[in-house]
Amino acid sequence: MTHILHKADSRGLADHGWLVSRHTFSFANYHNPARMHFGMLRVINDDIVQPAMGFGTHPHENMEIVSIPLSGALRHQDSMGNKHMITAGEVQIMSAGSGLTHSEYNNSDQEEVNFLQIWVFPEVKNITPRYGQKRFDKANRHNRFQTLVSPQKEGDAIWINQQAWFSMTNLDAGTSLSYLKQRTGNGLYFFIIEGSVEIEGTKLDRRDALGLTTDGDEGQVQVKALSQAEILCIDVPLH
Template identity: 50%
Template sequence: METKTKTTVLHKAETRGDANHGWLQSKHSFSFANYYNPERMNFGVLRVLNDDTVAAGMGFGKHPHSDMEIISIPLEGDLKHMDSTGRSEIIKQGDVQVMSAGSGIQHSEMNANREKQVKFLQIWVMPNKGGVTPRYQQITLEEGARHNKLQQILSPNANDEGVWIHQDAWFHLGKLEKNTELEYQVKKAGNGVYAFVIEGNVTINGQSLNKRDGYGLWDIENIEITADSKAEVLLMEVPMNIK
């Protein structure tokens, strides 16, 4: 079921696009590859939110990107990243990685383990400037910093908490015990917030959400979050106007 009102959009987990390639199982919150839904092209500048599971020893071979901010958040297992700059990194659960494709880069993302699968969120954000020099950044997050609160993991500012991208966007993670109540203040007027429930059940501004549901809100100044069970949630604040 998908419902729309003037200032919200609800994407239930079971309504996402589904791709099963054997080695890769992917759920698409927005149109991607062979999944096309004209009502689900993006949420503002948030263009892709893929929930990927990659089989042991498998992965995405080298392929090109340009003018896109690509964020990877491992949920289970380890990813091996390689790119055309010669960089090779392992991205583990608890890390966050960003690659600004800019003027053009080729990369691969492989399951670093031959014994177990890897699960990760792949997120694409349209940048506010094109043709930038490609860049890569990876950090390890302090898990305690999101216990019953919102931990900033991404922003537009290189000197701020988390990784940074070429866009007026802020991402936060919260790992919440049941009955925890939090308020999130929108950082920039005109931005919207897309919430993605990684685990558990939460209520956001009166809307009940379950595991892997997505809920977008705009024309707001803040949102209220209540954990209806032990839960983990990702908030992605992004500009709604695509330039």
């Protein structure tokens, strides 16, 4: 099993005043040839947007875009006619497909909003653009993994146009659990939202990340919380 460690302080930083964005992978003016992507996972941006500020209308195509608010609320509008508020506890996904435009703003004029913006290359290009949004009960991820995003159009998860699964867990200190890879040929990318954990012998702290690639069908990974922790796992094709 190959370990790819990305420490929080190794991420790219863009400070625009109204926006502070930390880039796990190359993005905009941050370019690192060693940090272009992890398989089909292309972008993880940890964004903090100042009150009443945001991203004006801009285009996307042929990308699966997942937004996970960690605090605050985002106001979303797009060319598909969607106008929604996205708050902490919810997950939004857009299949940009053949092309769309959208904007997102901090809905508050007093508080910052912090959200993860994650891009995944699509399985099928030029599909009709799609929008999905759902609130997930955090009680269902207490000391276990809760699936948020899945390529299977069943269950509670939001559909994604890729053989990828997004899961989250909230762990009590000292708790151990295992994650079983969903698909042969996928890699696992763990992003530590809060707390400290140990994954397959590697210690990770807040906003650290670990990519794991395996040979064959091997794919059960051990996770132990060293403190109270919140973890995002992205199970994504490597090729």
